[in-house]
Amino acid sequence: MTSEATRALIVVDVQNDFVEGGSLGVTGGREVAARISAHLTAHAGEYAVVAASRDWHHAGDSNGGHFHAPGEDPDYVTTWPVHCVQGQPGSDYAPELDTAAVTHHVVKGMGMPAYSAFEGVTDAGERLADVLHAAGVTEVDVSGIATDYCVRATALDARKAGLAVRLLPGLHAGVAPESSQAALAELAGAGVEVTA
Template sequence: MSNASAPTHRALIVVDVQNDFVEGGSLAVAGGRDVASRISEHLAAHAGDYDVIAASRDWHHAHGTNSGHFAAPGEQPDYVDTWPAHCVSDDAGSDYAPELVTDAVTHHVRKGQGVPAYSAFEGTTDDGAMLADVLRAAGVTDVDVTGIATDHCVRATALDARREGFAVRLLEGLHAGVAPATSAAALEEMAAAGVAL
């Protein structure tokens, strides 16, 4: 009997690479389009390394505040808990950014359908499954995280992946943050939670 460790089964999560989060969008992140292109290059070279490739999208209702996620009419967003309208489900802003090639994506995850949601683990696939269940069913042990924004949804997704018991890597150069200070704080928080940076 050998005591060789069980094989590693890896997943890639591409977080919220959407029109509203890249240059020109309603919540644009500088460098978003460049990151989208680099994620596409990573997929072209490494798609075969992954058992699951999941891409999440913010997917908000066009009406109301999505349970307080959008700033109420006439109020200014605080950019902490309330935001300008973004990634509305029937609007082009919710579409994947054109620089992101999604051919290799195995699971499309929608999150924030009427409620605030930052982590891809809060969303559901097209057939209604939770992401953690999809990963476990595929035998995934390790998760690579990429996407937008480092200091918001990427952070939340990586932390949730650790809480769910996965080994997690944040892939360098394949994520973009809103602001340097909050991105640096997010990286520290992820590292403290055991995310490999």
């Protein structure tokens, strides 16, 4: 089996609420979505699995304290503005992301905080780690939003699952420069291949 046949791409949370104009919009999010689409156009055939994750929070509750309480401001550490509510436009993939090559759609955060794509399940109820293992994947490329939150958590969990991990340059966007740089340093320290 060639190395190409054992590689997967994980596209993390490229959703309307996480790109410009969304409730937690990240600067550069739409550009990253378009770049991921171009990467897929050129390289989809190199991946045994292409998994795309989405936050998929419940409407009308705090999702385990993930959404800020009514009358309180979010602290942007553990509590956040309402975002990516199931079935609402904010939870949809950003229009710049072409999902035609996606083999597995993963949803996470149903009623609870969840940052890593490995905390979610596919449409068939499978865990991402199980999907990758079943496909013989040993190496993953990670992309998406946001570098300093869900991309970070996904890459770290991929390493914990024993996978070789590469963060694709130019295919991720962070909330803030300082926290993004800290995340990149942490990822490199965990054995993730991080290039400029």
